[in-house]
Amino acid sequence: TxxxxxxxxxxxDHYSYKTEDAEDTIVALKFHDxxxxxxxxxxxxxxxxxxxQLHLTSPFIxxxxxxxxxPVNYFKKQPTGTQQQGDFWVKPFCQDKAHWLSLLTEHATQFSEYFEGFSQLTNEQLAALTGLNTAQATMAKQRQYGEPLNWLGSQEVLAEFIAHMQKLGANILQGGRFVHVSGHADKGQAQRWLAKQYQENNPTEAFQTIALxxxxxxxxxxxxxxxAVQIRSPVHDFPQLKRQHDVYQSQQYGPAGWAECLHKIVLSNLD
Ligand code: 2M8
Ligand code: MG
Ligand code: MG
Incomplete structure (x- = not known):
C-alpha cells in the first residue's frame, strides 16, 4: 500500500498546521512498512x-x-526521465516559475488589481495571510514552478481570469486558500508516474494507492x-469527485480525519 x-x-490542521492528531497513525503505518x-x-x-519533523523518508511530490x-537509491534503478539534484532523483512535469510570472505581469495586466501573488508579498505579509511563521512563509515563497495568488476579486472575475490564463497555456488550481497559476501538471499525473515506478521496481507486489x-x-x-479519501475541511466543501466507488469521507477535520480513515481502511485490517 x-x-x-x-x-x-x-x-x-488548516489553521495551526499541527499534525499531532495524526502522529500515532504515522508511526503505525511506518511500522507496517x-x-x-x-x-x-x-x-x-x-x-x-x-x-x-515527522521522520518521513519516502519520496514526495x-x-x-x-x-x-x-531519495537517491530508494529504487534499485534510477527512473528514466529523472535527474539527480543533491540527495534526490527529480522528475519535473512543468515549466519554471519565471514563465508563469511573465504571463501574469505581461499578459494579464487587466486582472492585476484583483490579486496579489506570493512574489509581491513580503515574508511578513504572507505569514499574516496564512498563519505560518515568518521562517515558514520564507520557505513557502521559494517556489520553482508556479505562483499562488491571493484572490481579491469576485468569483465571476476569477472565472474570466481562469479562462484567460488557460488560453495562455496555464493551468489554474484552487487550494485551501490560494489560486495557483502553473503549467499542465497536477497531483494525479505525478502520483500515477510515481506509483508506476514502485510497480516497476517491485513487479511481484500488487500496489494499491490510497490518496487523501x-x-x-x-x-x-x-x-x-x-x-480516495476526502478529508473534511472547516472552511470549504469536500474536493469535487466524479468517481463514486471506493470513496471515503472523514467525519473529523484535517489530521484527526486522516487518522480516522487510515485506521478504518488500512490499520484495522492489519492487526
Ligand atoms: C499554499 O497552499 C495551500 C494548500 O492548499 C493553499 O493553496 O491554500 C502553498 O503555497 C504552500 O506553499 C503554503 O505553505 C500554504 C500556506 O497555507 O499555502
Ligand atoms: Mg495542498
Ligand atoms: Mg489541502
Missing part, C-alpha cells in the same frame, strides 16, 4: 522541513504535481487512486 497525502488541511508520500502544493524547502522527488486530500487541487490525485 502507498499512501499519497496532501498536507495543508489534510495531514496538517507503508510509504507515506506527501503530495502537496508546498515547496521543496517546506517539505524538507516537514519530512524531518511538490507544488501541485510540478515535480517528484525520490481536502481541496479541489486534490481531485486529480483522488480520482486516480485505488481508494
Amino acid at each position: 502507498l499512501v499519497f497525502t496532501d498536507l495543508d488541511g489534510t495531514l496538517m 507503508i510509504a507515506i508520500i506527501p503530495n502537496t502544493s508546498k515547496t521543496l524547502s517546506e517539505i524538507l522541513n516537514i519530512r524531518e 511538490i507544488e501541485n504535481g510540478a515535480a517528484v522527488y525520490i 486530500g481536502d481541496s479541489d487541487n486534490d481531485s486529480a490525485m483522488l480520482e486516480c487512486a485505488t481508494i
